[in-house]
Structure formats: structure tokens, C-alpha cells
Amino acid sequence: MSPEATSPQQAILKFLASIRSPARILVAISGGSDSTGLLLLLDEAVKAAPHLEISLCAATVDHGLRAGSTDEARHVAALCASLGISHTIATWQGDKPKTGIMAAAREARYGLLAETAAALRADLIVTGHTLDDQYETLRMRGLRTEQISSGIADALLFDRRFWILRPLLFSRRADIRSFLRARDVPWIEDPSNEDVRYERVRMRRQINADAVAENDIRAAWEQRLALSSRGAEWLDRHFRLHGGLLGQVLPDGLRKDSTVLNYAFGRLTAVFGGQPFVPGRAHMERLLTFAAGREPGRMTVGRVVFDLRRDGLYLARESRGILPLVLRPGEAGVWDGRFCVKNGLTTSIEVETLAASLGSSPMTEMRGDHFERLPKAAWKRAIASAPALSSEGDHLSPQSAEAVEMTRYFAPFDRFLTRFDFIFADRLSAVFAMAPYAGLPLRSIDGKTI
Template structure:
């Protein structure tokens, strides 16, 4: 259905709250090139209405041909009057986990390009084929309780910097290639897409051989409704002391048969542990079993201590694996996955675990924590001091809690819960996406991108 490709691009434009500049991520492959042409066609002479298009190609510098391919995309854009940037991944590449590292770097460079070109959002060409592969991969990893539970979202907020839109999740790669072929447009095929060393390539091959498509545990609307209810449970049942300790009433702590409460509690624990994902199924079952007994005691999972006492449940970071960090003047760095530390002074500062800090200890006790919990939790509190022994004077450092689950990749259907976590830990809400595809607290759509095909597999 070649006509469906431009229709999806037009629908994206109608979904915007206001006209803006869109940055298309274009590798030169069929999906991204189809995205660029469809948006270019849909915008057409709509520039006078405020919409405009720019493009960026990320050269990962992993193959000798990549620079030439990026240059070819630049020429393709120039022929159509589309502003275009090439951003290259410089420096050494990791020996393992190259695809995950490339994904992270790709979004980082796209965010830089969006800022340079004055774009309000980034659009990518992810398709229904990519969605099927993602659902299968996340299901195999046991990520159903976490952000992978509904596959990729149609919107995603990256790095607290820019919203990424995926308007082609309802389209197949065959649709897009038919659209390009009808216009006599060629594309590149990245040879890494056929390399069986990569997980996605293996999964793609398995799906081709299978007659059944993987099914997501939830549709996007179901996921949004779950996130809204989890957010309400967080607001009602969880109190956080000085960003270090979460307190839950004893009656609610063991209610882990409620999937939304379980997810809410595990998400709070992930923030306290500096983790960017929820634990796997086996660990979740172990935590649930411990909490459902109702008996006092302690267990540790994901770097977080679950401290069950007669008067309630307390969660705090385990005092192990806490490395030191040096932050240079004017820089912001992440310590232990839990805190963003900004050095506003003139000298480097060192961030370490306090182990014993009477000031932190007293603040936790004054907030209403049992002294035993406070003394344990304070061992993992951040302590900031001059990195150089001969430096005297005051330290100008800002410490902000980091929401590791969502500060890098925030799926649009989880924004309600992300906001609840941000407020719980003393942060502001996340910015709203530029398109009307958010969901209210009942999980009802407020308009936006269409869910084409089976709602269980598209999101």
C-alpha cells in the first residue's frame, strides 16, 4: 500500500499541537528514506503554515562505506532543498554491546542535530517489522513487566532533550519499499542487518521462519492505563525521605498480586537503585514472595534493600558497589546512576558514599524514619568534597535525583508514571510531547496517531 505511506505522514502532521520543524533521521535505508520523502510530500507547500523539514544522517563510522553513504544522503536532500547535517560517531568503539552503544550514540547525535537545526522533534522510520522484532526480543529477555511490555511507543522522550516520533509503526517495510520503487528511488542495505552475530538479526530470521507474530502483553492504550493507575498508587502509598528512602505502609507493601502496584513499587526501587530497567521475572517473583509473607526482615535485589518492619516497608540503596566520581568545574556527571551532580565551582569535586554522615543521618531521622533505617540508608548517601586536598573554601555543587528508568528513554505511554516518580523525588514533570497521542488517567486516547492493525502488537 504505497499510498498508506504518505497518509501516515499526513496524519502525523494533523497530530501536532502546533506547526513545527521536524528533523527526519535518515540513514539511506528504505525505511528512513521513505520517511523523508513521505514527510517532504506531506508538508509540500505547507511551509507557510509553519511546518518545515530538516534531515540528519548519523555516520557510525563502523564500515568504510558509511561516509560515502552519508554523503549520498546529503546530496539526495540537497536536490530537494531539505537542510541536512551529517553527524559522525568519533572515537573508539566498544568491543561488546556495539548495537546498544550505537543506538545510544545515535540518539545523542540526533538530539545535537535537532538543536543545531532548530528542530522541535525527531522522526524515525521504525516500522511494524521493527516492532515485531522488538516485542520478540524483549519477551525473550523477560522484560514484560517493564518498559518493553507494549513494544516501542509511537513517541519517546530522549535524554530530557527532544521528543522522538515514530509515525510508521503501523506500516510494513514492504509498504515503504513499494512506495520508493513507485517513485524510482533506491536505498542502501546495511550489511550489518544480515549479520547473525546481532540479536535483532537472529530474531528477524526466526520471525520469518515462523507463521505466528509475537504478541505484546499490552496495547499502547492498556499500557497507558496501567501507567496512570501505577502513578495514582505511587502518589497515594509511597513517601520518599530526602531522595534516599522510600516508605510504604505495611498494609500496602505485600499487595504484589496487583500488577500495577507491583510495577509501581519496582519502579520506585529502580530509581533508588539507579537502574534503568526493572528486574527480570525471577527476581520479581523473589521480591513478591518476600513481601507477601508480611514477616519482618530484609532482602536485597537490584542494589536495593527491602527492609520490612512491623510499621511498614522501607526501600534504600544497598551500601555496596558505590564508586567514587570526580566532577570537573562546569561539568555535570552521574553518580551511582542515582544523582546528577553539577559542579558550579572553580575546582574539581569528588563524590563518594558518605558511609557515616551525621548531617544526613539527622535529616533522615527528623523526616520521621526509624533510626535503624536512617543509619543504614545514610551509608549510600552522596558526600561531596574537594577532589584536591589543598583546596579550601566553599563547594558549589548541585545534586539532583536522577530517574534512571526514564531520563534517557521515556516511552510516551509511560509519561504519567514518569511524572509521578519525578514529583516523588523532588523533580519537575517531564515536558509534554508535541503531538496529541498522550493518554489520560483512564487510558483513553486524546487523539493523535492511528493504531493500525492488531492493537496487541502495535504501540
């Protein structure tokens, strides 16, 4: 075992001691060495400690991308049956994209795992990511940015609903395979793991496994967590939301530490622009330089218009590039990366901007001293980007609109939220008067009570 790695057995015992119980854990198992090792390690530890009140179930996602995947899933099912663990095979149905297949497969995999967790009444999901995966990720991200990366998170919230935890993230693949060999348990070798067309495979062949120690990774994690906390404090003191559509950074908030501003502005831009990722470094440098200026003006970054005035910096979604969304009865979808809409009517509906619906950039019916004090141009821009509902070309009546469920959607957080950004995202959720994110199913992290 490498000196910087934790033995798989120690990692699992530490993990089980950290989670809240009673708990039902869904193990994501592909049949490869990492996930097979994870299942067996958990099974041994849970059976040895019944007082923990922890049960296991398992799921295999068959992506249907290569011959033999169905047989491999059945092999995993047989293994689970031999251990007395309930197992489900979830198949990725429908047409597969010709480009971006890895990202699409990841999206499908987590969606299917969440559906299975709900069906099996699991409290959390675990995956077999290892220290080797961490090294590869750090190397790949290091080639794209000079900023320090925290790599793969040990905990990820999916769809605001299920936490996905990675108990073996500080254990080496070689040690997991040694554990399996000692128990004479085989695993499946995925041929894509040797396909150099994939960046991760190329990194795997080049990587210096001793380049980053566990302490360095955990230190980066602590820095990210501290930054998220400082960003949340900045929101409380310096950010205001008007009508759910127009953001305002107060003048004092523009003069704070550039690291905090870069973090907060990047994520606010992604939220208001409906984008899953923050703008790139060059765009953020331009934005921060603009925000630090003293002259009023406007600029657009990440589909968001920033309007600098004497009473602060206003931000709202720009009116261009907002596409309509059609939903059949019972369907749900995300409109413009900013609103989640579910159609409860018996007819199809269309979601478009209020400006497109009325044929101009409208003002709102909201009146009062508060809204009268807002810059008219900024408020008008924000209202123009608001969603409007119609059916068969007619605006929905108030009664019909009540059958359509519409909630704010945070594109950088609501599908995949790492625990590094949890504090900031949860505080922003409160600013928008939204329900809080599901809390971590842990009672401790690294031995510290949470």
C-alpha cells in the same frame, strides 16, 4: 499492502495532523529505505499542506563502523539538498567498544541526534522504524519473557528533553520501498542487515509477519498505559519519601493488586538502585513475596535494601558497590545512576558517599519529629548512601558547593522514557520535587485529543 498495515502515506498524514504546530521536525535518515521513505513522505505531505506550519530538517549519524559510511552520509546530504532540506552529518567520535557495540551505537546515535536537534532548533525528532521492526522486537522479547510485550514505543523521550516519534511504526517496509520505486528514488543497503551475528537479523529471517496484528499491539499499549496510570495513583496514596533518600511504602500499599505492585516496585527498585532496568522476574517474585509477609525483616534486590516493619516497607540504596566519580572543571556526569552532577568550579571534584567521606555511616543533621519517628537503622542506611563532594581531598565549603549543580537522576527513565511509563515517571518526579518531564508534542493520539 498487508491487511494489518497502514499505508505509509496515510500514516504520515495522520501523524502531521496529530502534532502541535508550528513545529520543526528533525528527520533521522541513514539512507536506508525506511528513513529515506520517511523523509520523502514527510517532504511531500508538508509541501502539500503549508497551512500546517511545519518545517523539516535532517541529520545522518555516521558511526564510522565500516568502510563507506562517510560516502553514504554524503549521498544522503545530496538528496536533502535536492529537496531543499537542511542536513547535518553527525559523526561518532572516539574509541568504539569491543563488546556491546550495538547498544553503544544506539546510545551515541540518539545523543548526536539530540545535539543536532538543539543546534537546528527542532521541536522533535522522527525515526523510520516500521511494522517489520516491531514484529522483530516482539519476537525477540517473546523469547526472553512470558509476559506480554508492548514492543517498540511510538514515542520516546530522550534525556528529559526531546521526544522521538515513529510515524511509520504501523507501515510495512515493502510498502515504503514501493513508494520509493514509484518515485525512482534509490536507497542504501546496509550490509549489517544481512549479518546473522546480530539477533535482529536472525529474527528477520525466521519471523512470521502475520503473527501479531496492529490491534493486538495497540491493545498491549493501552494495557501498559493503564498500568502506568494505576501505578501513579498507587504512588499518591501509598508511597512517601523522606529526605529525598529513604522511600516508604505504607502498610495498605503492600496489600494492593500484585500487577500494580510488580510494576511500581520494579521501577522504584531501579530508581533507588540507580539501575536502567527493573529486576528480573525471579527477583521480583522474591521481593513481592517478602513484602506480603507479616514478619519484620530485610532483603536486598537490585542494589536496594528493603526493610519491612510494622509501619510499612522502607527502601534505600545499599552501601556496597558505590564508586566515586571524578569530574574535571566544567564536566558533568551521573554518579551511581542516582544523581546528575555538573562541576562549575575551576578545580576537579570527587563525588563519593557520605559514609566514605566521613569514614563511617553517619546520621544526618536533619532533626525534628518527622525524622525522629523514622527507623534509625533505615534512616542511617539512606544517609550513608547520600552524595558528598570534595576537592583535592578536602570537603567543599558551602560557597564552593553552590557552584556544583546536583539533581536527582532516574536511571530507568531519564535517558530513555517511553510514553508507556510517562505517567508513572512524571508522578515520581513530583514526589522527588523535580521538574516535570517534557510533555508530548502531540495534540492527539489515534484521533483522541490529549
